[in-house]
Amino acid sequence: xxxxxxxxxxxxxxxxxxxxxxxxxxxxxxxxxxxxxxxxxxxxxxxxxxxxxxxxxxxxxxxxxxxxxxxxxxxxxxxxxxxxxxxxxxxxxxxxxxxxxxxxxxxxxxxxxxxxxxxxxxxxxxx
Amino acid sequence: xxxxxxxxxxxxxxxxxxxxxxxxxxxxxxxxxxxxxxxxxxxxxxxxxxxxxxxxxxxxxxxxxxxxxxxxxxxxxxxxxxxxxxxxxxxxxxxxxxxxxxxxxxxxxxxxxxxxxxxxxxxxxxx
DNA sequence: CGGTATCCTGTCCGATACTG
DNA sequence: CAGTATCGGACAGGATACCG
Numbered sequence: 148x149x150x151x152x153x154x155x156x157x158x159x160x161x162x163x164x165x166x167x168x169x170x171x172x173x174x175x176x177x178x179x180x181x182x183x184x185x186x187x188x189x190x191x192x193x194x195x196x197x198x199x200x201x202x203x204x205x206x207x208x209x210x211x212x213x214x215x216x217x218x219x220x221x222x223x224x225x226x227x228x229x230x231x232x233x234x235x236x237x238x239x240x241x242x243x244x245x246x247x248x249x250x251x252x253x254x255x256x257x258x259x260x261x262x263x264x265x266x267x268x269x270x271x272x273x274x
Numbered sequence: 275x276x277x278x279x280x281x282x283x284x285x286x287x288x289x290x291x292x293x294x295x296x297x298x299x300x301x302x303x304x305x306x307x308x309x310x311x312x313x314x315x316x317x318x319x320x321x322x323x324x325x326x327x328x329x330x331x332x333x334x335x336x337x338x339x340x341x342x343x344x345x346x347x348x349x350x351x352x353x354x355x356x357x358x359x360x361x362x363x364x365x366x367x368x369x370x371x372x373x374x375x376x377x378x379x380x381x382x383x384x385x386x387x388x389x390x391x392x393x394x395x396x397x398x399x400x401x
Numbered sequence: 402c403g404g405t406a407t408c409c410t411g412t413c414c415g416a417t418a419c420t421g
Numbered sequence: 422c423a424g425t426a427t428c429g430g431a432c433a434g435g436a437t438a439c440c441g
Contacts, residue, residue, distance in 0.1 A: 156381030158306060161326040165380040166302075168387055172376060173300030175293075179285060191423050199288040202415055207424065217390025228422040229421085238386055245375040249299060250285060252372045253292040259365055260295055263344025318403055329435055334404065355402040356441080 171216065176201055176209040178246055181235065184219065185243045188234035218242065298343065303328055303336040305373055308362065311346065312370050315361035345369065 158165045171177060179198050183189060189197070195206055210233060213219045218239035224230040235243075285292045298304060303325070310316060310324050322333055337360060340346045345366035351357040362370075 156377075156384060158377060158380070159310070159325055164384050164388060165377070168380045168384055169305060169376065170302055172380065173302060173305065175297055175300065178296060178300065183286070195423095198286055203424075204416090205414065208414090215391055215394045216387045217393075218387075223423095229424090231423060238383055238390075241383065242379060245372065245379045248372040248375050249296065250292070252369060253285070253295045253299065256365055256368065257291050257295055260343045260345075261291060263365075264342055266344075267342045322403095330404075331436090332434065335434090350403095356404085358403060 171212065172242070172246075174209065176205055177213065178249075180206075180209055180213065181218070181239060181242055181246060182250070184233060184235045184239070188222075188232045191231050191233070194233065213239070298339065299369070299373075301336065303332055304340065305376070307333075307336055307340065308345070308366060308369055308373055309377070311360060311362045311366070315349075315359045318358050318360070321360065340366070 156165045157163050158169060160166075176198070179201070180194065183194055183197050191206070191210075194210075195201060195203065198206070210219065210221070214221050217236055219233050219235055222232045222234070224232065284290050285296060287293075306325050306328075307321065310321060316324070318333070318337075321337075322328060322330065325333070337346065337348070341348050344363055346360050346362055349359045349361070351359065
């Protein structure tokens with residue numbers, strides 16, 4: 148066997164699918180949607196209300212992508228007016244832990260990073 | 275005090291800095307660079323070699339951003355030819371754990387997600 | 402070696418208008 | 422309510438050329 152490190156999950160290799168998957172996860176809205184759906188299933192409009200600043204287009208688009216990836220399910224309840232519920236699949240649920248870890252890191256180190264940015268801005272301003 | 279949930283680390287609020295920080299972290303190359311520097315300090319060209327497909331421009335740009343954010347340090351060794359070493363700061367190091375968790379999730383669920391995508395592609399192809 | 406500067410193309414994404 | 426469709430500006434990011 149000519150098994151190199153590229154074979155399995157090596158994100159440093161160009162062809163590796165983990166890259167594509169990491170890209171998706173890294174997506175701004177994906178993180179927020181998965182987070183929002185973590186507690187319980189939500190409707191389209193509930194999601195839109197919870198996630199400030201997301202446009203209808205991006206919400207739809209991201210939901211479709213998540214559905215394609217098997218991370219959420221979309222349930223249409225045929226009534227008037229129409230009702231659509233989104234909820235995490237098992238795979239989607241399993242993503243919550245690593246994402247929460249990231250969120251916690253962001254919250255914890257936010258001040259530190261902002262200070263560093265400010266310090267750098269001062270330096271450049273002073274030439 | 276009129277402290278709302280928006281005040282602290284609530285990524286769902288538009289103004290919250292955690293969003294900006296999560297955006298940075300979510301960046302394609304950031305994850306790979308921090309991962310690569312995890313083991314030991316590396317030179318510019320070493321990083322470029324390790325991270326397949328990154329352009330010089332993006333490597334430089336991402337390194338600058340990471341430096342501004344206080345996650346890595348840049349050390350210039352004045353000799354001929356010039357040598358520059360990048361290494362993680364303490365804050366940068368602390369980011370490794372959550373990122374590794376994400377990488378591991380990607381590796382573990384890669385197959386699952388790819389299957390879901392394939393299944394979806396079949397459905398749409400069949401009309 | 403480790404960059405910077407410039408050009409240029411693709412894509413992201415918000416705004417808007419319309420629909421079952 | 423929960424979308425789809427379309428347009429257009431901003432911007433990410435590759436290719437290329439040049440520099441200390």
